[in-house]
Amino acid sequence: MNRPNRSEIIRGTVTLALLLTVAFSGVRAAVRTLSEAKSWVITVRSPKAVDNRGQADAAEIQAMLEQGLRALSGKATAGEAWMTLGLKPKDIVGVKINCNNWTINLSPQPELVAVLADSLSSVVPLNNIVFYDMHKADLEQAGFKRNATKNGVRFLAAETDARYDDREKLTEIATSLCTKLINFASLKTVYEPDADEPYEASLHFKNQIGSLTAEDAPKCHDDADFLAAILARPSIRQKTILNLCTGLRASYKRGVPWYWGGIILGVDPLATEYVALQVINEKRTLEKAKPLGLSPYLTIAETKYGLGSCLPEKIEWVRLER
Amino acid sequence: MNRYLPMRAALIFLIAAMMAGRGASAEKQRSGSGPLPIPPKPGRGFSISLGPQLYGTREQPLKDGDIFKFIDGGGVVYLQYGFQAVVHVVFTDKNKNDLTVDVFDMxxxxGARKAFADESICADGWRMISVGAEAKSYHFEPDYFLYFVKRRYLVYCHIGDDGMSAFLNEYANALFKEIL
Structure with missing residues (x-):
């Protein structure tokens, strides 16, 4: 066998170095959201996403979602990003949305829901995508027609389209039907009598109240531990691959909206909730309102249930502006 | 003719009368001062698309449940001011415009006046108008809505297209003068 000459050695060394660089950057990108010390949260905003009358631009929202997914996963396409987050072609993915329209409509925009379904369909069949909320009337008022057929994206009401799991006290949409979950909240401020300022954000924890039984749902209003523990229930904890929050239209006081024009994405529910809270607080500061504090359930969720972190030093907040 | 038929008919009538009586007494027990006023159709082609839904307290839920089912945790502040029940109706026209009316029995x-004054219910940023009584009106594009009080009732009216704000004001005026 001939020994390699000097130029071949140099060429080989350069090639090896390039391969290692690509490999390590790929690994870093792939795992940064999942195992680094910091939790990554991405916010993507665009002045074109929604106008001041609430008309959403589907093409712009699609670009925002893809950009957010790429930034979160380090992958080149939305399909690869979903796979990195854990989605597999045979999964049935349940998306818990919050369609409470009282007093102003802060339900997820149908354009964003359609874009999300389209993006997920790069991995799973459309009929394996299940958007759900607790009440059928709320879904319909938000513009989502119930679909429990074997064609197209499904829209289900937990209260009437499924039973409740006896062990977890959750809708069977989350415990049995779906193999993966997305916690899709709306950026909303609500009245909360126990908070220092009588307001707090209603985000990913409160969104999942809609997965509870009708008897258990009211317990969340005066029991911070009960609320914190919802995301620690096995099906929600093990199946949730993404926490997504729409702030295309949001509220910074109860019943007072503004068009923030952005979305928030993160794997860590606490970090994502923390960033969403800061988005609300930036607006509250502009409006000379006292910033919202961290609610007790967040501390409990971190210290007792180990669901993530809402410590700013453990959060990498990536702000993308279009 | 079957000789048992009159007896069977009488029995069915008796059972129906008992069930109707039970429903009526439940309603009487709820309010103590008559049934909740049901908002009428606003005209201009609007018809009921949802409701009337009735929600009560946790201790005394009505046909559609309690206030927490209606407005989640936001219901707490209404209870602080003596909330008894709410009737919720959504009207929709052929252009898919929704007009929502909620009549809260406080x-x-x-109790109704205190609820009207509380920023947790009627947020700041309102403009005072008259719909027979003083009303707090809100314009957050494309939404337009208002609150007013008459006797023990706190009334909320909302329309999703602010171009119809004058129409909503007229409807609120009619509610104030003729209905409540």
């Missing part, structure tokens, strides 16, 4: 005139 249990007393004072």
């Amino acid at each position: 249990g007393s005139d004072a």
Whole structure:
């Protein structure tokens, strides 16, 4: 066998170095959201996403979602990003949305829901995508027609389209039907009598109240531990691959909206909730309102249930502006 | 003719009368001062698309449940002022415009007035208008809505297209003068 000459050695060394660089950057990108010390949260905003009358631009929202997914996963396409987050072609993915329209409509925009379904369909069949909320009337008022057929994206009401799991006290949409979950909240401020300022954000924890039984749902209003523990229930904890929050239209006081024009994405529910809270607080500061504090359930969720972190030093907040 | 038929008919009538009586007494027990006023159709082609839904307290839920089912945790502040019940109706026209009316029975005139004054219910940023009484109106494009009080009732009216704000004001005026 001939020994390699000097130029071949140099060429080989350069090639090896390039391969290692690509490999390590790929690994870093792939795992940064999942195992680094910091939790990554991405916010993507665009002045074109929604106008001041609430008309959403589907093409712009699609670009925002893809950009957010790429930034979160380090992958080149939305399909690869979903796979990195854990989605597999045979999964049935349940998306818990919050369609409470009282007093102003802060339900997820149908354009964003359609874009999300389209993006997920790069991995799973459309009929394996299940958007759900607790009440059928709320879904319909938000513009989502119930679909429990074997064609197209499904829209289900937990209260009437499924039973409740006896062990977890959750809708069977989350415990049995779906193999993966997305916690899709709306950026909303609500009245909360126990908070220092009588307001707090209603985000990913409160969104999942809609997965509870009708008897258990009211317990969340005066029991911070009960609320914190919802995301620690096995099906929600093990199946949730993404926490997504729409702030295309949001509220910074109860019943007072503004068009923030952005979305928030993160794997860590606490970090994502923390960033969403800061988005609300930036607006509250502009409006000379006292910033919202961290609610007790967040501390409990971190210290007792180990669901993530809402410590700013453990959060990498990536702000993308279009 | 079957000789048992009159007896069977009488029995069915008796059972139906008992069931109707039970429903009526439940309603009487709820309010203590008559049934909740059901908002009428606003005209201009609007018809009921949802409701009337009736929600009560946790201790005394009505046909559609309690206030927490209606407005989640936001219901707490209404209870602080004596909330008894709410009737919720959504009207929709052929252009898919929704007009929503909620009539909250706050249990007393004072409770209704306190709820009207509380920023947790009627947020700041309102403009005072008259719909027979003073009303707090809000314009957050494309939404337009208002609150007013008459006796023990706190009334909320909303329309999703602010181009129809004058129409909503007229409807609120009619509610104030003729209905409540």
